[in-house]
Amino acid sequence: MGFKIIGSSVNRLDAVSKVTGKAKYTNDFFEREMLCGKVLRSPYAHAVIKAIDVSEAKALPGVIAVFTSQDLPKLKYATAGHPWSIDPKHRDIEDRMILTDKARYVGDSVAAVVAQDEIIAKEALKLIKVDYEVLPHVLDPEKALEKGAPIIHEERPNNIVNDFGNEYGDYEKDFMNAQHIMEGVYDTSIVQHCHIETQTAYAYIDTDDRIVIVSSTQIPHIARRVVGQALGLSWGKIRVIKPHIGGGFGNKQEVIIEPLVAAMTIFSHGLPVRYTMTREECFISSRTRHAIKFSLKTALTKDNKLQAIHVLGISNTGSYASHGHSIIMSATSKFRPLYNFKSFKIEPKTVYTNLPAAGAMRAYGVPQMIFALESHIDDICRKLDLDPIEFRKQNLVSVGHEDPISHVVVRSIGLSECIDKGKELIKWEQKRANYKEQTGDKRRGLGMACFSYFSGTHPVSLEVAGARIILNQDGSVQLQVGATEIGQGADTAFAQMVAEVLGISIDMVHVISTQDTDITPFDTGAYASRQTYITGAAVKKAALEVKNKILTIASRKIGLQIDALDINDATIIEKKLGKEICSLGEIAMEAFYDRTHSHPITSDTSVNIRTNAIAYGVTFVEVEVDMKTGVIEVIEIYNVHDSGTIINHKAALGQVHGGVSMGLGYALSEKLMFDEKTGRPLNNNLLDYKLQTIMDTPKIGVDFVETYEETGSFGQKSLGENPTISPAPAVRNAVLDATGVSFNKLPLNPQTVFEKFKTEGLL
Amino acid sequence: MNEMKKINLIVNDKTYQLEVDIRESLLDVLRNRLHFTGVKEGCSVGECGACTVLIDGVPTSSCIYLAVFADGKKIRTIEGLEKDGKLSKVQQNFIDEGAIQCGFCTPGIVMTTTALVESGNKFTDEEIKREISGHFCRCTGYQKIFDAVKKSLDDK
Numbered sequence: 001m002g003f004k005i006i007g008s009s010v011n012r013l014d015a016v017s018k019v020t021g022k023a024k025y026t027n028d029f030f031e032r033e034m035l036c037g038k039v040l041r042s043p044y045a046h047a048v049i050k051a052i053d054v055s056e057a058k059a060l061p062g063v064i065a066v067f068t069s070q071d072l073p074k075l076k077y078a079t080a081g082h083p084w085s086i087d088p089k090h091r092d093i094e095d096r097m098i099l100t101d102k103a104r105y106v107g108d109s110v111a112a113v114v115a116q117d118e119i120i121a122k123e124a125l126k127l128i129k130v131d132y133e134v135l136p137h138v139l140d141p142e143k144a145l146e147k148g149a150p151i152i153h154e155e156r157p158n159n160i161v162n163d164f165g166n167e168y169g170d171y172e173k174d175f176m177n178a179q180h181i182m183e184g185v186y187d188t189s190i191v192q193h194c195h196i197e198t199q200t201a202y203a204y205i206d207t208d209d210r211i212v213i214v215s216s217t218q219i220p221h222i223a224r225r226v227v228g229q230a231l232g233l234s235w236g237k238i239r240v241i242k243p244h245i246g247g248g249f250g251n252k253q254e255v256i257i258e259p260l261v262a263a264m265t266i267f268s269h270g271l272p273v274r275y276t277m278t279r280e281e282c283f284i285s286s287r288t289r290h291a292i293k294f295s296l297k298t299a300l301t302k303d304n305k306l307q308a309i310h311v312l313g314i315s316n317t318g319s320y321a322s323h324g325h326s327i328i329m330s331a332t333s334k335f336r337p338l339y340n341f342k343s344f345k346i347e348p349k350t351v352y353t354n355l356p357a358a359g360a361m362r363a364y365g366v367p368q369m370i371f372a373l374e375s376h377i378d379d380i381c382r383k384l385d386l387d388p389i390e391f392r393k394q395n396l397v398s399v400g401h402e403d404p405i406s407h408v409v410v411r412s413i414g415l416s417e418c419i420d421k422g423k424e425l426i427k428w429e430q431k432r433a434n435y436k437e438q439t440g441d442k443r444r445g446l447g448m449a450c451f452s453y454f455s456g457t458h459p460v461s462l463e464v465a466g467a468r469i470i471l472n473q474d475g476s477v478q479l480q481v482g483a484t485e486i487g488q489g490a491d492t493a494f495a496q497m498v499a500e501v502l503g504i505s506i507d508m509v510h511v512i513s514t515q516d517t518d519i520t521p522f523d524t525g526a527y528a529s530r531q532t533y534i535t536g537a538a539v540k541k542a543a544l545e546v547k548n549k550i551l552t553i554a555s556r557k558i559g560l561q562i563d564a565l566d567i568n569d570a571t572i573i574e575k576k577l578g579k580e581i582c583s584l585g586e587i588a589m590e591a592f593y594d595r596t597h598s599h600p601i602t603s604d605t606s607v608n609i610r611t612n613a614i615a616y617g618v619t620f621v622e623v624e625v626d627m628k629t630g631v632i633e634v635i636e637i638y639n640v641h642d643s644g645t646i647i648n649h650k651a652a653l654g655q656v657h658g659g660v661s662m663g664l665g666y667a668l669s670e671k672l673m674f675d676e677k678t679g680r681p682l683n684n685n686l687l688d689y690k691l692q693t694i695m696d697t698p699k700i701g702v703d704f705v706e707t708y709e710e711t712g713s714f715g716q717k718s719l720g721e722n723p724t725i726s727p728a729p730a731v732r733n734a735v736l737d738a739t740g741v742s743f744n745k746l747p748l749n750p751q752t753v754f755e756k757f758k759t760e761g762l763l
Numbered sequence: 764m765n766e767m768k769k770i771n772l773i774v775n776d777k778t779y780q781l782e783v784d785i786r787e788s789l790l791d792v793l794r795n796r797l798h799f800t801g802v803k804e805g806c807s808v809g810e811c812g813a814c815t816v817l818i819d820g821v822p823t824s825s826c827i828y829l830a831v832f833a834d835g836k837k838i839r840t841i842e843g844l845e846k847d848g849k850l851s852k853v854q855q856n857f858i859d860e861g862a863i864q865c866g867f868c869t870p871g872i873v874m875t876t877t878a879l880v881e882s883g884n885k886f887t888d889e890e891i892k893r894e895i896s897g898h899f900c901r902c903t904g905y906q907k908i909f910d911a912v913k914k915s916l917d918d919k
């Protein structure tokens with residue numbers, strides 16, 4: 001497209017501050033007399049709190065405040081980081097209070113303490129006496145659906161958060177006329193985000209009687225609103241500031257501790273109070289990824305075309321709705337622009353259990369769905385003796401495909417080329433042939449899996465984004481956006497967009513990385529891989545506005561029409577002749593100081609995007625399975641993505657590496673475990689929860705197919721979450737290729753693999 | 764119970780005299796008392812490596828190291844790597860290779876890498892991985908971190 005700065009690999013703008021330790025994260029700010037907050041958590045998975053005695057804790061010297069749900073307004077609120085909906089029917093479920101009066105999982109927040117320091121706060125927790133009436137609990141969502149199961153929320157006695165779905169086409173007929181009907185059940189486990197900075201925030205009341213909260217959040221503007229709702233305060237009374245954050249992956253797209261820390265300062269006369277989750281708390285009392293069990297049934301025509309699909313899904317949301325049914329709805333919508341199903345019936349259920357609440361996590365339900373779908377596709381191919389690549393290619397949607405429910409249109413699709421590249425990179429044909437009929441202790445296999453993903457949340461949610469640009473006297477600019485930099489590199493991508501439009505170098509764009517709800521343009525935040533696509537449109541609009549204002553002054557000065565002028569290398573040029581006229585700085589000086597026309601140049605604008613762009617990609621993987629120990633080694637892995645125009649190659653590569661690594665953890669090792677009898681977590685720490693280390697991570701190959709997406713401000717589509725989606729089914733399919741055994745539940749850790757080999761008689 | 768002790772900490776070549784609670788970790792003293800906030804806390808139980816500093820040249824998790832043990836020892840943190848306004852080679856490599864995303868694991872890994880470089884030893888790829896394996900990074904999939912470490916060891 002002839003971009004200069006878009007597409008180049010500029011270094012991240014915040015790299016120097018991060019590599020020198022100067023970048024300030026939430027816990028790097030200190031206030032005099034900062035107090036420490038702590039939470040008393042329930043030891044029971046399900047229990048009524050009959051009485052709490054906090055008198056001894058309150059009496060401990062150094063304790064400032066102790067409070068329980070009794071001391072707080074009886075307001076239930078929703079914690080999901082979604083834009084507010086004016087339509088009450090479209091709101092998240094309000095099922096949570098800052099502190100609970102009934103424990104619904106081991107770790108539920110029962111009481112809070114504020115003390116001079118951490119040691120005293122911990123002492124005080126021990127002095128709180130709680131009288132629990134322990135209730136039977138349920139961890140398995142299928143059991144939670146049974147008659148007589150423990151009731152977790154009185155408002156929903158059947159434990160169903162929601163169960164609406166979708167259906168389209170003549171599904172019954174398609175199944176009746178099918179040549180083949182295939183069925184399979186695919187299940188995933190609970191995993192956790194494991195951002196290295198846990199949830200943390202501090203709050204104080206300023207002299208204007210407003211609550212100021214500094215928080216590690218992806219969604220400052222939403223956090224402000226939810227704090228207001230949770231405490232029954234007017235939203236303008238709250239100010240949320242977001243500094244650098246140490247990773248989020250969706251877990252900070254939720255308002256988890258901000259209302260609590262606001263309450264802590266309220267009970268401490270406005271003194272600053274910090275509350276930081278321990279790693280153990282973070283595992284169970286922030287959010288997790290939903291375990292979802294999908295039962296798929298597909299109908300095929302006689303020429304092996306996918307005709308109809310029936311999806312039954314049970315999503316375990318744990319003790320609170322959090323993002324609730326949105327997760328499985330996202331899962332079951334975002335796979336649809338992949339294969340050309342003529343009809344479908346989708347029956348999802350989101351179910352409460354006495355487990356930690358599940359919420360948003362990188363790719364929002366889609367890894368679960370794609371694990372099911374892409375495993376199922378390989379099962380079909382194996383059964384019908386079809387080539388898994390050819391079969392997929394024959395069934396792909398093409399440009400112009402419109403989803404019958406969401407009406408999202410596919411305007412660009414490079415998946416077929418992605419597949420070709422991946423196939424080439426891994427030497428598919430050659431190796432597949434070589435690995436036929438293996439019998440040894442170590443067997444190799446190849447697998448692949450495709451995915452489709454959205455860019456943002458339209459048409460489900462509002463997609464509003466704001467950007468503000470201020471031109472300085474020297475022609476450089478400040479850029480402010482409400483969408484947050486969370487490590488993904490969004491700020492750098494935005495700066496590239498501004499530099500591209502304004503014809504200036506990247507070092508002339510100063511991005512104000514901190515969001516402050518008092519001064520930052522409104523934007524709902526970082527999630528749904530929306531930033532480059534949605535916020536990117538606002539950034540382009542703001543930059544064009546500034547450019548237009550600059551050229552208006554230049555035109556007045558020079559006498560040429562605005563559209564005869566352009567900016568190149570911070571110089572105003574006459575477009576046609578390429579002739580340099582004056583520096584951008586000169587125009588800026590006039591804008592500031594001209595005695596007649598002074599009007600400093602700024603733009604402050606927003607967009608409401610009502611399109612979506614479908615991104616695609618594929619994973620190709622080669623594994624070696626140790627038949628004796630069940631250990632799976634990834635020999636080679638490649639992810640090839642169609643994310644439209646790549647704004648910054650270096651940053652894009654980083655996103656893919658991190659996403660694939662997370663996907664491999666999902667495939668092979670990660671699983672948060674609980675004791676059936678008590679509901680207690682068994683491995684909520686970084687030693688026992690098997691997060692990928694550098695030793696476990698193979699070399700990750702990456703490539704891109706750059707389509708141009710017309711609806712993207714620079715041709716771009718989503719990328720951030722996408723790489724996490726397809727590694728797990730690709731690995732599973734490779735293991736199937738190597739051993740002939742289909743693993744239909746994640747993760748494929750050595751124990752599971754070993755046990756399955758045993759039951760299959762391979763050992 | 765809360766016994767205090769006077770200690771001398773030499774942090775990035777500067778001596779600090781402090782009175783610390785004998786239960787305080789070196790991490791807490793560095794961060795909360797001396798404001799070396801480049802030293803990060805990811806777990807406070809020795810699992811993640813974010814709090815790594817060099818104590819007499821040895822990469823150490825400062826969260827499980829009592830401040831009183833560090834009395835008289837030489838401590839180096841990320842804040843001490845820049846010399847005369849210039850980044851160290853290791854720092855520059857981390858930037859150029861694209862090894863930084865959220866940056867929370869970065870200071871710890873840069874310190875461990877600095878120790879590897881200064882050891883003057885040679886490392887195979889496997890050995891590099893083993894040396895870095897005490898650090899968790901959830902953002903990068905370690906690809907570019909590995910490249911940055913390798914480049915740092917190569918460009919000596």
Ligand code: FES
Nearest residue numbers: 805807809812826
């Ligand atoms: S904070 Fe010290 S190892 Fe995690």
Ligand code: FES
Nearest residue numbers: 865868900901902
């Ligand atoms: S860069 Fe985020 S944890 Fe390593």
